[in-house]
Amino acid sequence: MEPAALRIERTTRASRLGAVGAALVLIALVSLPAWGDPSTMRILVEFIALLVLAQMWNLLAGYAGLVSIGQQAYVGLGGYALIVLADDLGVNPFLSVPLAGLVAAAFALPTAALVFRFHGGYFAVGTWAIAEVYRLLIANTPALGRGSGRTLTAVFPLARETREVTTYFLALAIGVAALVGVYVFLRSRYGLGLMAIRDSEPGSETLGVDVFRTKLVVYVGVAFGTGVTGALIYLNLLRISPDAGFSINWTAYTIFIVVIGGLGSLEGPLIGAALFFLVREYLSDYGASYMILLGTLAVGVMLAYPQGLWGMVAERWDLRFFPVGRRVSLDPSPGPSPQRGEGEGA
């Protein structure tokens, strides 16, 4: 039997366009310190942080079906890990950011052992409860500053500009790594297995996909990404307290971004994050009304367009800037019915 002439296409015209667009945006972003002002960089760091949080949560809820509302645990743990590593252990503060992700991942394993006992809604509340446990444990630890928190002092010797530019480039690297990482993961065999689980757990387990292990890997990996982002956020803010680091708002923003933008795609969180920032720029002065508006918008989208804004666009114009699928490019074969004589040894 001879192997069929098989070509698998993994790009689309939109994705090539997307790649060019992404490259242009990246060039603009990399050169920003040369022409932009520090406040733009600060805002971009915030934007990237929320975008990465959204991508992580999207992977967790939109692909693995693990609807956590306790991801603030890993934002807070990442932030505190940064301060302990940089201030107490003398690690380079910028190097501490990725290491903080490892600390978060280390906490994620025992956490998973507990919360994986729950399903659906109780999983959601369970993750929230454990985030509270971490918050209270830290709020009761004198070395971590108790309820008033700590300030990152390791960066004080650095010139303000150096710190801001380095933080900005680090954020950029984290943003690119997260986007590329999630994209590569989803395109890989593991992403294939994850999407199979999303569509049908009984179907996947009988085809050899280890459902539990896959979900665990995603949970721990997402904790890593969220922890890195938490460290980045507090490298930017310089000051952390338990109430701020473990605030449910981190998860609330994230969920609103993903739900409004569109769950289960890479483009959705991007659009959601951009929209979120736009609304924030114009409405954050109104304080609580702004959260009421976002909440109402998210609930409305969930009721009327569960696939989110990007889902509507993608469906209507069949557009995928970040395609994760595989298209078989078949040799022109005679007639509609394929040849079936070959390849008996299945």
Next chain:
Amino acid sequence: MTLLSVRGLSAFYGSFQALFDVSLEAGEGETVAVIGANGAGKTTVLRTIAGVLPVPASAVRFDGAPVGGRPAHELVDRGIVLVPEGRRIFSSLSVEENLLVGAYRGRPGRWTLPRVYELFPVLAVRRRQPGTNLSGGEQQMLAIGRGLMANPRLLLVDEISLGLAPLVVQDLYRVLRTIAGEGTTTLVVDQNVSQILPLAQRVYCLRKGAVSLEGRPAELTRARIAAAYFGIGV
């Protein structure tokens, strides 16, 4: 007169068409048999009549009114009650509570708790036990009793003898005869042809989602039924 009239019924599960242009009738007080092999669409017909699956209103007429696609609870009010395949006894309810749920809508009529117990004495004995502690045959009696508590004008019974021993099946058919004797119209699905034919006034055989044979039992020979049942000979 005609109580139930199904005309040109097609039903879908998602994109899969389960029924093709099915028509059948049940006269007031009749017992109607619906037979056919597994996957022929018998259960789907019953579920459609009972309001579980969406269909156009005109496809199902009951007592002259178009009722297709009305919600199940509204159909129970009108007197259409389904005894589902596999009994589906409520596991956290006692035998008596299962029966009382049948009377949830409070439709007036002949059937009351004492009368159902009279019909199924074994249920009275075990009234306080969890419904799912009963044997398969007793569960089927409970499911039928629960349906009767709704005081149906039309009782739909799906796969009445499924997985039950022959003696138990005979018992159930004796009960069906009593119920029919009270004037309740029944539509019974069974793969067990030999039990149901003597009881029925009309027979419909389904195959691949369409009616493959219909008539009065007396008009039908074993050979015709077998042919309609399997498509070709066994």
Next chain:
Amino acid sequence: MAWVDTILQGLLLGGLYALFATGLSLIFGVMRIVNLAHGDLSILAAFLAVVVVETLGLNPFLTLILVVPLMAGLGYALQMLVLNRLLGRGILPPILVTFGFSVIIQNALLETFSADSRRLNPGGIETASLSLGGGLAIGWFPFITLAVAVLILVGLQLVISRRSVGRAFRATSDDQETAELMGIDNRRLYGLAMALSLGIVAVAGVFLGIRTTFTFSSGPDRLLFAFEAVIIGGLGSLWGTLVGGAVLGIAQTVGAKLSPGWGILTGHLVFLAVLLLRPQGLFAKARRIG
């Protein structure tokens, strides 16, 4: 003796937690939804009581006459207008929509009532205490709270085990489709369940407001305590829920006595310990509600 007193206080506090928990587990039992806005709705009830006290000058206990029906009506409307539209769409939409409500309610409370903490003042009873002899005394108010909690639980137990609507709750919980075939309109039934749940939560919210100060952001903790009481007690067991509330209450008061910052944390840790050692809860039953 101080320890006996502490445990007694915790036990009484457990009554309040059981009230929060009962509403949560009722909704989960009947429709398999976890209402993440549960805690915030109880705080909304407490603020409603504040408004009633301020405009009508009623005693906080009497506000229940207005607040309970209002919250029940809100629950019914919420279920019929919003949550029923999410039926059959998987686990994600109800979680996200009720979480959205949680955020909306909190911020609406902040907008309306500012960030100041409030308290309902029933005129002295909250500080009055009842001597049990031997130096032991329990507050009248915590005692009333526990008594009310037990009364509500008994009432709910009776409704669920004896009344037609209670059988319908259990039947729907077992097998929703067959329940519909028996004539149970599940949408309306879900509306009733939510009304009942929020009615109970309203009582819990008002009692909380008399017991302690609260702010717009007090809701999430109530949700977590309710959840923990449910899990400690064992899913689907009303009496287990009472015990779960008591265990949580005792853990919190004992923890707080050991070190002021450790009250709530000790409660969480006991919850985690139960989850680790006895994941089915202390009083898990085969039946899911009732």
Next chain:
Amino acid sequence: MAALLALQHVSKTFGSLRVIDALTLAVGEREALGVIGPNGAGKTTALNLMIGRLRPERGAVVFAGRDITTAPPHARCRAGIALTHQIPHPFDALTVFENVLVGGVFGGGASERLAYGPSMEALELAGLAAKANTRAGVLTLLERKRLELARALATGPRVLLLDEIAGGLGEHEVHELVEVIRRVHRAGVAIIWIEHIVHALRSVVSRLAVINFGRLLVDGAPDAVMARAEVQRVYLGIDVQ
């Protein structure tokens, strides 16, 4: 013939109902076994015990000489036990080719690139190659059944369990599927096929087992089994006159 996959005296109860009662059922290497029995006889439960979605209270499940009673479904699949579900479970948002690739990569244990070829072959064998780029969510019932089959084949099974794969299909469609199954069998894959459409079964299997009330009623050559009066009565519910 040495048994490849066997249930040995297994019992399984749900609540108070014993669905499988000390059942022993085995298929040999390269053998094709048909399983029939009335609705509710426990056939699907028996399959679920074989693939590991259920665990028996008593008895053992043995595959290729190894006790796999406690192995989870994904491990059994990787060991060489594949299943087609009675109600297809396609991955709706993935394409037909990707659906099959899941089987090739995870069940077959190949890297993605190495799984491309076998996955496409499985698709061709199942007659779905022309639909390779179609989203699985829009397939018809027959196509879904073919997809179940193709995905199972892509895992490279030693034994293929078919759960009523012909159910709900037309005569011609059944015939086409039978052709595919015969070819799979000829390629050396053992088959356990649960089916109500007996004539389809008889054109493939060399042995027929009848299950009733979770027990084995008879087991033997198809013609001999079908000729037995108790089989006709139990299974068809028609008294033979």
